[in-house]
Amino acid sequence: MERMICAGRDSLIVRPMTGVPPLEIYDAYHDEIQAIFRSRLLTQVLIALGSGSRSLPALRDATGSSSQALIPKIRQLEALQYVEQVRGDYVLTPIGRLVEPEIERLVTLMGVLGRHREFWVEHELDSIPPESLGELRHLYNAMVIRDVEEDIYAVHAMFAEIIRKASWVHGVSSIMSPVQANLIEQVIIENKPVELVVSPEIAGKLAKEPYRATLESLKEYSRAVIYVSPAPFRLGMAVTESCLSLGLYRRDTGTYDTASDLVSSDPAAVAWGERVFRHYRAIASPLSIPPDK
Template identity: 40%
Template sequence: MDTLEIFARHHDTVQKIFRSRLLLQILLSLGKGNKTLADLRSVTGSTSQSILPRIRFLEERHYIESRNDGYALTPQGKVLSSQIQDYLRSTILFDKNPKFWSSHYLEAIPEPFLRDIGDLADSEIVESSDADIFSVIQYFFEMMKDASWIHIISSFMSHPHADALGTKIQAGVPVEMVVTAKIAEELRNDPFRKKIEALLEHRHFRIYVAPAPLLIGLTVTDSFLSFGMCLRGSLKYDISSDLFSTDRKALAWGERLFSYYKDISEEFSLDPP
């Protein structure tokens, strides 16, 4: 059955949930753990008389159940609560910076990670301007300063970036990079070759070559994430704006994305066969 047909048949139930602040608050609150009626009063700022009919509604549909320590989500309630959280976080992410998302090529993000894009909700967009053309790169350097490890997906390379990474590698910080075939070829030639040759002697530095062009850029460390994309239309990488975050969910999203690209890439060689 088509999704629109399903909605037409069940829109009353869907609207009851999404139109009710209390129902959504109860489901989201229980997504964090069991709650007593007193807990739910505190979370929602509502009275027991207002909350109890919503609890009955959710119990009738087997989304929540009563236990000795309060109310808890059922397995199907956990699914619903999780999907509401995803919807909420994605909406917030796109609504905060609609111009950024509409002007960049969002389709470059692999589908599984696009579905989890709400994990980036707690983030900010940093843009360079005529008054401060170095905002983005300054954020990048600040991010790397205290990093215990660094994972990068790069669709471009510059001497400042290379020098900053070189300093961290020489200091013993593990660094792994996924680059395009074009960048790999640039690294095999001067002026980058001598730098890369020396850095590859460090066992904690590895480069991987992606099998296809990269239309995104990512740097994720143990405490910071930077994410960029190509501009819609030109598909040129936008070096003037990046998304930055220190949120745990955003870091986990970035690390999963890096692992995805690393797994489909081949290890770099200075002199390939």
């Protein structure tokens, strides 16, 4: 079976290249696949060794299990040639180092979906670039902010706080309101760098009032640039040096969900948001407002 391997822990891709259906591959190797995922300890040992060699006592601490329970599982992993012993410690073999990152990615993805299942199930995900969808694990520490009866402006208040505290703002948006525009305007007036990628529909709205006059008044601020995506998209996202705010469209109504945002100050989530921004920025062009007729 031919395989494609891209070096690097975070970019490792091991994918069948022969066109063999995954279900057929599963049928052929289901015993080995099930051996790993059926056993909590097998999975835990592999993930623990993903960060480096460990002694048996260290594996006991990492898994919360006794030597009596661990040793048979380690022997099973040795028989599968995923784990070996080097100078008394246990380490991943070369093929173990191929398998472990894929297991870790799946585990963390399931964690992200499990923590905020309602958010991911309720919303459209199509406008998140495929490569970023494959990295949702970086959003594990995010929290969902929702408008509730006791605080009907929770989402707006959080977004406003993020924008006001920012030293710079990168945004991707297919929505715009005078309130949002005012928040961004204040950041621009403070001469902080602002880059915003908007959808073609929003670009058309910005050429009209009440936004046109605001854009005209901000021309002198060279650190603010608005770009237009060549194709429609459906999301609203802001990234700053310390925070990510992500809003999506509801699947049931097809409208932007103003009542819930995914927010994170985790550096991994901020870096994830920056990659989404760079994806859209790379294909966008500077906004050009036609002269008044």
